[in-house]
Amino acid sequence: RCPVCVFQPWQSEEEGSWLREYPVTLMQFFRYLYHNVPDLAPMWHSPEFLCALAAAVFPFNIRPYSEMVTDLDDEAGSPTEEFKAFAGDSGMNRSQSEYCNVGSKTSLTNHPAKKYVFDFMRVLIMDNMCVTPATKQTPIIDLLLEASPERSTRTQQKEFQSSILDSVMEHLLAADVLLGEDASLPLSTGGSYQILVNNVFYFSQRVVDKLWQGMFNKDSKLVVDFIVQLIGQSKRRSQGLSLDTIYHCLNRTVLYQLCRPHKTVAQQVALLDALRVLTVNRNLVLGPGNHDQDFVACLAHCFICLHSGR
Structure with missing residues (x-):
């Protein structure tokens, strides 16, 4: 099991304490191993490691979220009292018991190491895009998107998936990834431009999938801008490249925007935009x-539905 996933209570610790600094150091060590020890390559792509890595950014819950929801609906028991009893019996201090009682937590951990975890996940995804066709095996992006621990809430899963997708989108655009030799992102050893293109288009499909599933919490116009820029890069790079897949992503995003509810002022403003x-x-x-x-x-x-007010 990956030790980075065991983030202990740290909020009450002073700046520079072991609980604050060690996870950051550990992630930096992982990056060093990733770039310098080729024999470990299979481990970085294994579902077990990726799930443990993803779990590191989720707050620790004593029990799966599904069980806590069941208890909340059960009039016979009180989860609050149960957690109080647990904290009292185990000799945990105040900060520890608060950290474990996270049934009401709705966001990911704010530990300083979170940025390093997401950065490492982005590196794994980007390197995998250049080397492994999405049709040959499950891409790392899919393994990570579905790697949320059982104890996580839907809100936490949405934040996690959105953070991954948004980070990769920004990196792809900043690197002009589809410009080939003119891109600022060099291909990984053994990678090919055609594999990269296909995987970037596949990644775009997954972004739009998550948009429709309600798991991408960013503005949908960011997705439109992302896809439009990818199409522009593709046209500059090669006239013979098939763009049907990326156009399909654009079409789905446009339809998503137009079929959203438009009852409130905010929704109407979004529709006009x-x-x-x-x-x-x-x-x-x-x-x-x-x-x-x-x-x-x-x-x-x-358009007919919008014109008729439906």
């Missing part, structure tokens, strides 16, 4: 490069 972005990119969305005829029919349906 989506229509503005669609207008700005109309030559791309409705241009000859977009061959999806079903999209045109769905788009027309959305």
Whole structure:
């Protein structure tokens, strides 16, 4: 089991204490091993390690969240009293008992090592994109997205998945990843440009999947901008590259924006902004490069519904 996943109570510790500094040092050591010990390569890609790595950024719960929810619905017992009894019997101090009683926690840990964990996950995902086709084995991005521990809440899972996706999206755009030799992101040893392109397009599909599933908590226009920039990079790099997959991602994102509820003022403002972005990119969305005829029919349906006030 990966030791980094055992983040003990640390909030009451002073700056520079072992509980604050050791997890950071451990993550830096992992990065060193990753880049300098090739024999460990299979471990970094194993589901067991990735699940343990993901668990490191979730707050520690005594029991799975599903059990706590069951107890909350059970009039015969009191989870609060149960946790009090647990803390009292075990001799835990105040900060420890508060740390364990996280049924009400809705966010990930704010330990200083969290940034290093997410950075390492991004490195693993990016390196995997260059080498392993998504069709040959389960990509690391999928293993990590579904690696939330059983004790986690849906809100925590959403924050976790959004953080991973947003980090990789920013990195891909900053590196102009699809420009080939002109990109600022060098291919990993043994990697190929075609594998990278296919995996970036696959990653885009997963972003849109999570958007539709309600697990991506960022603004949907960030996804549109991400996909539009990828299409632009692809066209600059090669005229012979098939863009059907990435256009399909764009189409799904546009339809997602147009079919959202628009009852409140905030929702209506978001809809107007989506229509503005669609207008700005109309030559791309409705241009000859977009061959999806079903999209045109769905788009027309959305416009009819909006016009009729539905």
